[in-house]
Amino acid sequence: MPPPQPVKIAVRQLGKVFSGGSGSVRALDEIVLDVHDGEFLCLLGPSGCGKTTLLRVMAGLERPSSGTIRIRHDDPSRPLSAVVFQDYSVFPWKTIRENVIFPLLQKGVRRTRAKEVADHWLAQLDLSGFENAYPDTVSGGMKQRVAIARALAVEPETLLMDEPLAALDAQLRLLLQEKLLELWQANQNTVVFVTHSIDEALLLGDRIAVMSARPGRIATVIDVPFARPRDPDEIRASPDFALLRDEIWHRLRRELQPA
Numbered sequence: 001m002p003p004p005q006p007v008k009i010a011v012r013q014l015g016k017v018f019s020g021g022s023g024s025v026r027a028l029d030e031i032v033l034d035v036h037d038g039e040f041l042c043l044l045g046p047s048g049c050g051k052t053t054l055l056r057v058m059a060g061l062e063r064p065s066s067g068t069i070r071i072r073h074d075d076p077s078r079p080l081s082a083v084v085f086q087d088y089s090v091f092p093w094k095t096i097r098e099n100v101i102f103p104l105l106q107k108g109v110r111r112t113r114a115k116e117v118a119d120h121w122l123a124q125l126d127l128s129g130f131e132n133a134y135p136d137t138v139s140g141g142m143k144q145r146v147a148i149a150r151a152l153a154v155e156p157e158t159l160l161m162d163e164p165l166a167a168l169d170a171q172l173r174l175l176l177q178e179k180l181l182e183l184w185q186a187n188q189n190t191v192v193f194v195t196h197s198i199d200e201a202l203l204l205g206d207r208i209a210v211m212s213a214r215p216g217r218i219a220t221v222i223d224v225p226f227a228r229p230r231d232p233d234e235i236r237a238s239p240d241f242a243l244l245r246d247e248i249w250h251r252l253r254r255e256l257q258p259a
């Protein structure tokens with residue numbers, strides 16, 4: 001196994017409590033986690049354990065109630081992070097190309113260059129030919145590919161993905177997993193990827209952080225031993241895949257059972 005890269009995201013004793021009219025919810029408790037440069041880290045855990053909250057804290061969308069989070073920003077010309085959510089967060093009133101161009105213009109890229117960059121990423125996500133279509137006229141899988149193209153086009157130092165494939169049907173999900181694997185292998189961004197799917201985490205991740213039931217803590221971190229570049233069919237058919245899936249499922253099942 002290669003030596004670990006420097007730490008890109010350092011989370012220390014991080015806690016998050018939501019307070020509201022009907023009381024308070026302790027969503028995260030004493031989270032300690034490192035994400036390394038160029039690593040694909042999957043966050044897996046039972047529903048409501050705080051995966052989205054942790055990702056939102058990493059994205060700067062929520063403030064921790066306690067503890068710290070540090071994300072190293074190496075290149076000020078690149079955004080620190082970009083986020084892809086589950087629900088195809090694209091602008092319905094903009095064409096597919098304009099959706100990808102928009103954050104580039106905000107970043108100060110000139111329109112001609114922004115169009116070139118947008119078309120490059122749309123091609124990478126197999127969306128050539130749909131540049132002028134509006135998101136609501138294409139499938140859910142295509143909308144999500146637009147959201148991914150838009151996030152990658154700004155070349156973020158870290159890509160934060162919150163169950164980006166969860167709303168897709170099973171076959172589309174497999175295809176888009178393979179696309180993500182291919183893109184990540186070509187670009188090697190630092191990625192934090194929230195998923196409910198053990199198979200998805202094993203196929204895509206370098207490591208899997210399994211969270212405990214609420215309040216979410218990191219219960220265990222599993223190294224995924226498959227070499228890269230990965231062939232999805234080979235990985236899914238390997239005995240190690242079945243063994244690891246079993247191991248992770250047993251870990252998760254313990255978290256799902258009431259104490």
Ligand SMILES: Nc1ncnc2c1ncn2[C@@H]1O[C@H](COP(=O)(O)OP(=O)(O)OP(=O)(O)O)[C@@H](O)[C@H]1O
Pocket residue numbers: 018019020025026027045046047048049050051052053054214
């Ligand atoms: N803005 C908020 N206000 C109050 N409670 C919240 C808020 N956001 C999340 N929570 C609560 O915090 C806990 C963790 O939620 P979170 O969405 O992070 O979990 P999750 O692991 O991503 O869940 P799922 O897998 O179902 O998407 C839940 O009990 C949720 O109801």
